[in-house]
Amino acid sequence: MPLNVLIIGAGVAGPAFAMLLQNSNPEHKITVIERSPSLRTAGQQIDVKMQGVEILKRMGLFEAIKSQCVNEKGLEMLDSDGKQVATFGVNPSDEKRITLTAEYEIMRGDVVRVLYDASLKQNARFKELGKGGDLAYEFDKSITKLEQTEDGVDVTFSDGQKKRYDLVVGADGQGSRTRRLAFGEDSDAAFKSLGVHAAYYSIPRTEDEGELARAYSAPGRRLIMTRTSGRPVTQVLLFSMGNGERLRKIYKEPIEKQKEAFEETFRDAGWQAERLLKGLKTCDDFYAHEVGQIWMKQGWSKGRVALLGDAGYAPSPFTGMGMTSCLIGAYVLAGELARHGNDVNSGLKAYEEVARPPIEKECQKLPIESLGVFYPSSKLGVWALRKAAWVVSKVEPLTYRPRSKDNQWWKVPEYPELNLKS
Numbered sequence: 452m453p454l455n456v457l458i459i460g461a462g463v464a465g466p467a468f469a470m471l472l473q474n475s476n477p478e479h480k481i482t483v484i485e486r487s488p489s490l491r492t493a494g495q496q497i498d499v500k501m502q503g504v505e506i507l508k509r510m511g512l513f514e515a516i517k518s519q520c521v522n523e524k525g526l527e528m529l530d531s532d533g534k535q536v537a538t539f540g541v542n543p544s545d546e547k548r549i550t551l552t553a554e555y556e557i558m559r560g561d562v563v564r565v566l567y568d569a570s571l572k573q574n575a576r577f578k579e580l581g582k583g584g585d586l587a588y589e590f591d592k593s594i595t596k597l598e599q600t601e602d603g604v605d606v607t608f609s610d611g612q613k614k615r616y617d618l619v620v621g622a623d624g625q626g627s628r629t630r631r632l633a634f635g636e637d638s639d640a641a642f643k644s645l646g647v648h649a650a651y652y653s654i655p656r657t658e659d660e661g662e663l664a665r666a667y668s669a670p671g672r673r674l675i676m677t678r679t680s681g682r683p684v685t686q687v688l689l690f691s692m693g694n695g696e697r698l699r700k701i702y703k704e705p706i707e708k709q710k711e712a713f714e715e716t717f718r719d720a721g722w723q724a725e726r727l728l729k730g731l732k733t734c735d736d737f738y739a740h741e742v743g744q745i746w747m748k749q750g751w752s753k754g755r756v757a758l759l760g761d762a763g764y765a766p767s768p769f770t771g772m773g774m775t776s777c778l779i780g781a782y783v784l785a786g787e788l789a790r791h792g793n794d795v796n797s798g799l800k801a802y803e804e805v806a807r808p809p810i811e812k813e814c815q816k817l818p819i820e821s822l823g824v825f826y827p828s829s830k831l832g833v834w835a836l837r838k839a840a841w842v843v844s845k846v847e848p849l850t851y852r853p854r855s856k857d858n859q860w861w862k863v864p865e866y867p868e869l870n871l872k873s
Contacts, residue, residue, distance in 0.1 A: 808861065
């Protein structure tokens, strides 16, 4: 039986799920809404690895994603004079090594475009075949109210319209409005802060910036990173575990106030801080937030409303598994709904049973229990961190051992019901 489905969020998880679900039954009517007036193609560099690669291959999208990947060769750690302290290479897509750079690094906007274009192309193909369903996008639209019964969800939209759906999927990010509307204010406790405040933006690159990402640690629990990856602009990433009370209060303030707070925090950081903060003042893609994870202990669904991707289980940028967790969630949710036919409740229950173990045990697992070791407060602490980084960069390649056959990563399940050819 075809379903009438509303997906909230046109980032990575939403369009991926929409494609997979439509492919399982082209008679489904699927609507994806996005609060922005157009497709949001801004954002920083992300990576896809492990199970995410396998899922993209099954969707027939891996080559399209691979063709958009940037050219980052690894990471170098620098001192205040710009002298190289340590270097780390590239992490193969099926491994978890001590390094920043993954085998497949891509700009978030390029991922969003690939998924969006592919979903529209798939919908057009089904239309040509005379299928009665649809996959449509509506921009500049959000939800304001959810009311559930046993057989559906009544949704009130920001434009005043009201419609009824068999299933509502919130793929609207870490700060999900869907999560709060469905689960109430108690869901705010799902956000677990990692104690780090971050800002991201882009500036023009300089001639000496090449294919290595750069990391510089400064006293005062501050970390600066830059990533150029062969592109004409340089991504700047500012991380701070100091000045937390000041920064936590500014995220609801205008962008200019947020910029001022980060400029104040990093003003005397050293290295290229002066140049990077000058670019901060004039950039037009600034974004800042408190870094954390989402842990929904009360479940990923309530009635006929389900959470997907960062809305239900954001792993944080420090795991490098954000895109992969979105793809795992989208694939399993679509697969279980297809397997359970029109029994939405059983499909949602199975979605969580299958996807929660790999997402919590692999995607959300931080590389180290305490991130504080990367944010020393004193000059002595920074010196010690650089020495430790040099040792690790030399020893890790010699001591690393792949997982044994008896201890492999979670294996992507087969869902013939999704009708995937790849």
